[in-house]
Amino acid sequence: MSAQVDRFVHDRLPPAEQLPMFRYDLPELQLPDQLNLVEELLDKAAAKGFGDKPMLRSPQQTLTYAEAAVEVSRIAQVLVEDFGLVPGNRVLLRGGNSVAMALSWLAVVKAGMIAVASMPMLRAKELGEIIDKARPVLALCDGKLIAELETAQREYPSLLTIVAFNLPDDPASLSSLAAAKSGVFAACPTSADDVALLAFTSGTTGKPKAPVTTHRDVLAMCETWPRHILKARSDDIVIGSPPLAFTFGLGGLLVYPMWAGSSVYFHDAPYTPEGVVKLINEIGATICYTAPTFYRQMAPFAKQQGVPSMRTCVSAGEALPDATRQLWKDATGIEMLDGIGGTEVFHIYISAANHEVRRGAIGKAVPGFTAKVVDDEGNEVLRGTVGKLAIIGPVGCRYLDDARQTEYVKNGWNYPGDAFMQDDDGYFFYQARADDMIVTAGYNVGGPEVEDALLKHRAVAECGVVGKADADRGTIVKAYCVLKPGETGDAALVKALQDHVKATIAPYKYPREIEFVTVLPRTETGKLQRFRLRQIP
Structure with a gap:
């Protein structure tokens, strides 16, 4: 039964006939009907043997899983006790990748509220569009980024309160308010199908959409690509450039490391190609997430300096050219782990482990997913023929109050909008975004x-x-x-x-x-x- 008192998002989900089909074919996808993803990944970390292991790192601090759990509970107490928030309320999060941003996101979700993270570089107009659609009642914002949000707030007064973080000397800051709390807070007993986050798309094609993601969705995705392809370990140190406001970053740089008991390092300076290579070697990073363009820029520095600790390099967010894959492999000896995913389904659904890589291909359907290449009528085309990708699995697209739902979901299948070719061995070869195919x-x-x-x-x-x-x-x-x-x-x-x-x-x-x-x-x-x-x- 849903624990979310505020039904704003639930009441704006697509009608039943527009929803995708969901399949939970693997034993590990059989999740209970009541669960809170933060309780599962953080509060139960000690029972899994992760309590004393480092979880969040930065140049200024390191928090173990046990210490992070206390800080998350303190922030959740602030949200409930000081501001009177209730489960189902939306909370806007605005900040770059930092320990405070990660703790804030986890606290919102643990308390049964809905996290609405926004990209740090968004301006007031773009923030206003998010506020207008999601109707957050409170925002947690990095103190350095508050000006644009205050401008948006004047235009959209439904956002009642802004609380700053990363301002330790301010008595009204989030950390000051949290310091007065006990750190004892029971996770909201959310239903598995209660909403955990609204992940607004990055807007590559126009007005952003708001895919809805549940607690079940996030934990189900932990049991697909991370379990079967990434295979992270509790001794891994993870770094990367994708923002936590982007589901590629949220999965790779917070949720998936927590699932494996790994630690994440958040750098507090702008990433540069040479700087990331130096950082990898300074902290002994073992897993890196970034976009193909950045790997290409990093390659000469990696070849010169070496990256002996690195074992897994994940590329996603855009198509990985084979030229970039080979350049990186020549520089480091590492076969890049490619993947394609989407905000609508949280993360990666086609990929290949390093030993199964086929040149030019992204990979095969990740365990838990079924994928096919179809024509305009939804009929599967012959292998070797270019068509549109359709997928089905334990997660699927549900847009918040958006007529474009019927463009993404057709007859229960998800259509990400990509043109692909599949070979006889099941490997998928990316061609273009469907609307980027050039007919000449x-x-x-x-x-x-x-x-x-x-x-x-x-x-x-x-x-x-x-x-x-x-x-x-x-x-x-x-x-x-x-x-x-x-x-x-x-x-x-x-x-x-x-x-x-x-x-x-x-x-x-x-x-x-x-x-x-x-x-x-x-x-x-x-x-x-x-x-x-x-x-x-």
């Missing part, structure tokens, strides 16, 4: 394939490929390239790059136009925003 003179061309070819040229640091309207061919392939230092973007290099692509992949896929730029549009999580490239005149 009757040929289908996937932008990521052309990008991979361009990245194999010595002059190209980054690139983005999109379709451009053309009177003769309908659409042509156009590339935007960021060059490496010392390279000159002239007509001779354009021809050299075109010839290189023709020699690397089918000649008809070559970019008929190449434009040199200094930077590519990306989201805060590193995803290339191709829709913005398509908007360039």
Whole structure:
């Protein structure tokens, strides 16, 4: 039975006929009907032998699992005792990756409220859209980021209260309020299907959506990719760049390490490619999460300095070009762990363990999931044929009050919007976002394939490929390239790059136009925003 008194989110879930099907085919997916994910992952850590192990680390502090549990309970007490929040209330979280941000998120969910984390770089307008849709009653915000939130609050007064964290000397700060509490707080007895978080999408294609994720969803995902593919250990030290407000970061840098009894290191300075390599070696990090572009930038420093402690490098968030995979493997000897997932289902659903990697492929359906490639009518296509990806598993898309639900879920299957090809052995090969497939003179061309070819040229640091309207061919392939230092973007290099692509992949896929730029549009999580490239005149 639901423990969430505030029914705002529950009342705005999609109708039954628009919901995905859920499958719990594995024994480990048979979860009880009443559970609180923070109670399972944190309060029970001591019983699993993790109590005295480090959980959260930063340059300033280290908290064991037992110590973190007390701090989380203190914050939960503040939310309930000082501000009168009740289960089901939404709490906005705004901050970069830090110990305080992690503790705040866990406290919100432990108390039965719904965490609504927001990207640190969002401006008042974007924060206002989140506030308007989620209707949070309170916000926990890093003191350094409070100005934009206060601006949004003036426009959306439904957000009644803002409490700052990472301001230890302020008597009204979260840490000061929490210090006065006992640290004894029983987890809210939430139903497994009570809502734990609203994970607003990063907005690569326009107005963000708000997928709804339950306590059951999060714990079920712990039993899929982390158990069967990642195989983290309690002695692992995890670092990475994805924000905790992004489910790739929330899973990789908080939830999954807790499930395994690992520890996470949050750096308090901006990440740079060279700086991350140095940090890996300073702290002995063993698992790293970041986007392909960042691995590509890290590779020369990793090759020069070595990363002897590192054993698993996870790439997700955008397509991993094979050129980047091989560059990283050459630099470190590590076979990158690739995966594709989505905010709508919390995390990764297609991947391959290091020993099962097949060049050019992302991997196979993660245990617990079924995936297929289908045509526009939902019929599975022949192996080796490009179509749309459809998945089903223990989690599925439920948008908060959004007509786009019917675009993602069809006949119970989830359609992430990706074009794929599956081979006879079950490996999935990413082609493009379905709306990024370029049809030129009757040929289908996937932008990521052309990008991979361009990245194999010595002059190209980054690139983005999109379709451009053309009177003769309908659409042509156009590339935007960021060059490496010392390279000159002239007509001779354009021809050299075109010839290189023709020699690397089918000649008809070559970019008929190449434009040199200094930077590519990306989201805060590193995803290339191709829709913005398509908007360039």
